[in-house]
Amino acid sequence: MHIVDWLIVFTPVVVVAFIALYTRRYLKSVADFLAGGRNAGRYLLCTAKSEMGAGAVAYVSFFEMFQRSGFAVRWWLLLSIPVGLIVTISGFVVYRFRQTRALTLAQFFEIRYSRKFRLFTGGLALFSGLLNFGITLALGGGAVPTYLVLMACFLGACTFFTISGGQITVMVSDCVQGVFSQVFYLIIAIAVVLALSWSHARGVLLAQPPGHSMVNPFDSFSVKDFNIWYVLMGLFATTYGTMAWQNSAGFNSAAATPHEARMGGVLGSWRAFALSTMMVLLGVWAITYLGEPAGAAGVAHALERIPDAQTAGQMRMAMGLSQILPIGIKGVFVSVVLMGILGGDGMHLHSWSSIFIQDVVLPLRKKPLTVSQHLTLLRLSVVGVAIFAFTFGALFHQTEYVAMWFIVTMASYIGGAGACIIGGLYWSRGTTAGAWTGLLTGSILSTGGILLRQPASAGVIEALSGKFHSHPFTEFLLGHMGKNFPLNGVEISFYAALAALSSYFVVSLLTCRTPHNMDRLLHRGQYAVEPEAPDEPVISTPKKSRFHIYNLVGIDEHFTRGDRWVTLGIFYWSLLWLLVFVVGSVWYLIRPWPASVWVNYWLVTGIALPLLISVATTIWFTIGCWIDLRVFFRRLKTEKVDAHDDGTVDHGESAIAQPASAAPVRENGKQKQ
Numbered sequence: 001m002h003i004v005d006w007l008i009v010f011t012p013v014v015v016v017a018f019i020a021l022y023t024r025r026y027l028k029s030v031a032d033f034l035a036g037g038r039n040a041g042r043y044l045l046c047t048a049k050s051e052m053g054a055g056a057v058a059y060v061s062f063f064e065m066f067q068r069s070g071f072a073v074r075w076w077l078l079l080s081i082p083v084g085l086i087v088t089i090s091g092f093v094v095y096r097f098r099q100t101r102a103l104t105l106a107q108f109f110e111i112r113y114s115r116k117f118r119l120f121t122g123g124l125a126l127f128s129g130l131l132n133f134g135i136t137l138a139l140g141g142g143a144v145p146t147y148l149v150l151m152a153c154f155l156g157a158c159t160f161f162t163i164s165g166g167q168i169t170v171m172v173s174d175c176v177q178g179v180f181s182q183v184f185y186l187i188i189a190i191a192v193v194l195a196l197s198w199s200h201a202r203g204v205l206l207a208q209p210p211g212h213s214m215v216n217p218f219d220s221f222s223v224k225d226f227n228i229w230y231v232l233m234g235l236f237a238t239t240y241g242t243m244a245w246q247n248s249a250g251f252n253s254a255a256a257t258p259h260e261a262r263m264g265g266v267l268g269s270w271r272a273f274a275l276s277t278m279m280v281l282l283g284v285w286a287i288t289y290l291g292e293p294a295g296a297a298g299v300a301h302a303l304e305r306i307p308d309a310q311t312a313g314q315m316r317m318a319m320g321l322s323q324i325l326p327i328g329i330k331g332v333f334v335s336v337v338l339m340g341i342l343g344g345d346g347m348h349l350h351s352w353s354s355i356f357i358q359d360v361v362l363p364l365r366k367k368p369l370t371v372s373q374h375l376t377l378l379r380l381s382v383v384g385v386a387i388f389a390f391t392f393g394a395l396f397h398q399t400e401y402v403a404m405w406f407i408v409t410m411a412s413y414i415g416g417a418g419a420c421i422i423g424g425l426y427w428s429r430g431t432t433a434g435a436w437t438g439l440l441t442g443s444i445l446s447t448g449g450i451l452l453r454q455p456a457s458a459g460v461i462e463a464l465s466g467k468f469h470s471h472p473f474t475e476f477l478l479g480h481m482g483k484n485f486p487l488n489g490v491e492i493s494f495y496a497a498l499a500a501l502s503s504y505f506v507v508s509l510l511t512c513r514t515p516h517n518m519d520r521l522l523h524r525g526q527y528a529v530e531p532e533a534p535d536e537p538v539i540s541t542p543k544k545s546r547f548h549i550y551n552l553v554g555i556d557e558h559f560t561r562g563d564r565w566v567t568l569g570i571f572y573w574s575l576l577w578l579l580v581f582v583v584g585s586v587w588y589l590i591r592p593w594p595a596s597v598w599v600n601y602w603l604v605t606g607i608a609l610p611l612l613i614s615v616a617t618t619i620w621f622t623i624g625c626w627i628d629l630r631v632f633f634r635r636l637k638t639e640k641v642d643a644h645d646d647g648t649v650d651h652g653e654s655a656i657a658q659p660a661s662a663a664p665v666r667e668n669g670k671q672k673q
Helices: 003-026 030-038 042-054 056-069 072-077 080-089 094-100 105-112 115-138 145-165 167-195 198-206 228-240 258-290 293-303 309-314 316-324 329-364 371-395 402-426 432-453 456-468 472-479 489-511 549-553 561-590 595-638
Strands: 665-667 670-672
Touching: 003 145, 003 167, 003 329, 003 595, 030 167, 030 329, 030 371, 030 595, 042 167, 042 258, 042 329, 042 595, 056 072, 056 258, 056 309, 056 316, 056 329, 072 228, 080 228, 080 258, 080 561, 094 105, 094 258, 094 402, 105 115, 105 329, 105 402, 115 329, 115 371, 115 402, 115 432, 145 167, 145 329, 145 371, 167 258, 167 329, 167 595, 198 258, 198 595, 228 402, 228 489, 258 293, 258 316, 258 561, 258 595, 293 316, 309 316, 329 371, 402 432, 402 489, 432 489
Parallel strands: none
Antiparallel strands: 665 670
């Protein structure tokens, strides 16, 4: 890279390092380290959390999918937009979890079920999470000499940021990185539009064999893994596993109010335009370059230095981009990836280390910890997780598609935990026995599917079969294991989730004697300890009407006028694309149009329109983030520390007192003291 590129890369990193040092002064309590004192606003939440999806592994995963399916899979993704937005707007799981005031998911499990269940789920989440985190560092392979040095530098920086101020530092630094990234996304997208020859891109996109079209979704059914079934099953699994995966656990409890947590999710839908537009444009440019003989030859020559075929395949598009990005833009792109690595790895380090202390060590201790001892253990745990991740990333050999690896490792926990979360938050008759059954059923089926898909599984069965090696049953097993296993990662997750939900429901019905006190769990009514509404006047919503759009979307009395416009805007936007999907599908089935029409469609809807929206959202979120950061620091200065708010549970209830820093309740626009 040119010196200009290096200056662009390191300038944001230096700024973030100073911020990490500055935020240390605000760390006063365990709740501050774990959840930022529950003081975060919506823009701070959604911008910081979105950095999880901007790291190097996210690009590798996206490029893997895009080079196999192109735009075609995006047509089927239109099906998921309305459902995903209704889930987000309603605050499904997120809102009620924030009402519990639990600092970790496993703490909620102890409140709702039992301490033994907390210990088991905490350990399971830690195990599956570390394996998932390790793969983000395994990409690239230990055979590249400089890779271990780079990995050590990244982890060292992330560890420093995380131990400085815990979730306070993670959120603030990720938010600032997110502001930089949002601007950089736009710069890269505009640069690609100016440099890309659409006529050449058009030719490459159209030059695909039948059944593997990159633009016509109805001519892409031969594309394995990334197709309509991948989308539909993934939609179910995503909804079912809402908030179950704990790689950013601190954000689940960090919102200033439950409503702010919900709005953070809604705003995240708007912010995603810039990142997705940039990634699509980079994908098109890389595919175009690789479709040219000179470009394909240059990338093939460069990939010869990577001995592992799987890693070389994953790096093909990235290597192409490294050869075509101009000076300055290359530095901007590397800066975006680097900030994503620092942001994502920081979240991982904070989450898995916190889960280890909060949900494995803390429940086993009989003597309570002082605040100083507790913070020391949390920081040591961060270092321990970093050491494990470095070791795992250096030794592990990646053999799966990145996206599939993520799905199957996450499913080993989410497969069972999703039923326990949904049932525990929304069903008073859910029992501890039902939770154990659902968790074990989902986790065993998911993990079993993972093992059966591994190439080594056939060898294990063959070695154990002995004299029964020629038995028809043994031959049947060997013929359906490893690469021949009939289900992919998404399908395994789908069926495991169905089994977990069913077993949770049946066993809970059979074992429930007394319904759980949901008002106490969610701190409602006489158990309330903080306001739920934001600190602006609220808009009253219709309650007597049998049907109203507010009820469908999930808008309630806590939505301000601005909240309502933002929410309805993204909702109607999703309905528009659902209509486009229905009309377009029916029209095509009646009278198919050529692939050239699909190319023009994607040019407008996949590139031009999102790019225009990205300009507006970049300005919008930059202003919103700076306002939220000022409010966040003001709340941290004035908060009163509750030493008991450390994640411990006493007789089925969190050991917390009335929070002094809670925002005042407002009723009909008037403040209620």
